[in-house]
Amino acid sequence: MSTFQAPKGTYDLTPPRSATFLAVREAIAAPLRDSGYGYIETPGFENVELFARGVGESTDIVTKEMYTLTTKGGDQLALRPEGTASVLRAALESNLHKAGNLPVKLWYSGSYYRYERPQAGRYRHFSQVGAEAIGTEDPVLDAELIILADQAYRSLGLRQFRILLNSLGDKECRPVYREALQTFLRDLDLDEETRRRIEINPLRVLDDKRADVQKQLTDAPKLRDYLCDACKAYHEEVRALLTAAGVVFEDDEKLVRGLDYYTRTTFEFVHDGLGAQSAVGGGGRYDGLSEMIGGPELPSVGWALGVDRTVLALEAEGIELDLPYATSVYAVPLGEEARRVLFGVVTGLRRAGIAADFAFGGRGLKGAMKSANRSGARYALVAGERDLAEGVVQLKDMESGEQSAVPLTEVAAELAKRLG
Ligand code: HAM
Secondary structure, eight states: OTTTTTTTTTTOOOHHHHHHHHHHHHHHHHHHHHHTTTEEEOOEEEEEHHHHHTOOTTTTHTTOOOOOETTOOOOOEEOOOOOOHHHHHHHHHHHHHSSSSSSSEEEEEEEEEEEOOOTTTTTTOOOOEEEEEEOOOHHHHHHHHHHHHHHHHHHHOOEEEEEEEEEOTTTTTTHHHHHHHHHHHTSSSOHHHHHHHHHHOHHHHHOOOHHHHHHHTTTOOOOGGOOOOOHHHHHHHHHHHHHTTOOOOOOOOOOOOTTTTTTEEEEEEETTTTTTTEEEEEEEEEEHHHHHHHOOOEEEEEEEEEHHHHHHHHHHHHHHOOOSSOEEEEEEEEHHHHHHHHHHHHHHHHHHHHHHEETTTTTOHHHHHHHHHHOSSSSSEOOOOOHHHEEEEEEEEEETEEEEEEEEGGGHHHHHTTTT
């Protein structure tokens, strides 16, 4: 293994691609910020118990994919595999649900860790932007979140994504369905591990990707036929609100999510250009999670969009975001005196809010102009001894190639004018 290699299943974000990641995070966050969601940040690790209880003892995430560790003090911690349990824990700890209006609307952005088999679009360290609306049962809230994710993706120019929608029922109707499904599954020809899954998490069996399993599932009881009237009405309302907002979705009664806390509305954003790891985001309602982790009853709903996969989706659609260049002005000094003077000019430009960079290391004109080009700067400032003697710098428009002498005292104003 080379010393310069990131750990398996991880990768570094480096310029220029890293700029796209930042822009994606920003694009997902913007509609949330505009809709009353406040920013929350929680630790990168939590007590392992939180995820075991919250995400679910029977999920792959908890049984196979958590990075757990015992601290020197004997605490059992886990790197966070997801954000929902942490955000709810933090909201409860800070009593946000008692502070004022419900729902408590929060958004977050950060790193998550799952010990998965790495492949394209699946990493052991990945990044999500998420949103949680805590403490209110209202189909408008479910619809709001789905609409905001759709809006974020559209603002990035994405078109080849689909929204899959399902209802998983509630604590009244799901247990009845679960039992009917278990009875059906127990009669099938399945391997030992799948048989175990029937007992702990039968809905996950429906998600089995193997053809020989899927073949046997054709006549499996359908959750749709077991939904109670309240769940049905709730789901119809969410569907109607999405339709009214012009958000296209597909009903997918096979949609079972990999986390145990979901009730009623569940959804996934899938992108058709990504191959196997097509889920770019997902979420749903989790009315029982607060009680599962020891809190009061707080019906809630949320989602998380994967930043890594969203960037891959942009690449799959050939979308280049219109990112402003990091640098507007690049200063090229020729000689010691010019270095001091131009560095002063650059500092002044930066203080005036104009993005400026400098040819460091005392390079020659040719090399420095190459750097100016690579920086993407619209203007270069070049000055040598003769210019300084005349009190001017050469201002070069890097697009047109035009160059003119500008008095030193007017450079900042001239650039501010030209850059608008
Ligand atoms: P999730 O479906 O497990 O949901 O993850 C959400 C998104 O994170 C996925 O759609 C995917 O884009 C990204 N993601 C997950 N695992 C990986 C991985 N190994 N590599 C790259 N990207 C990955 C949740 O995490 C829930 N907390 C969402 C939620 C919020 N539900 C309610 N509120």
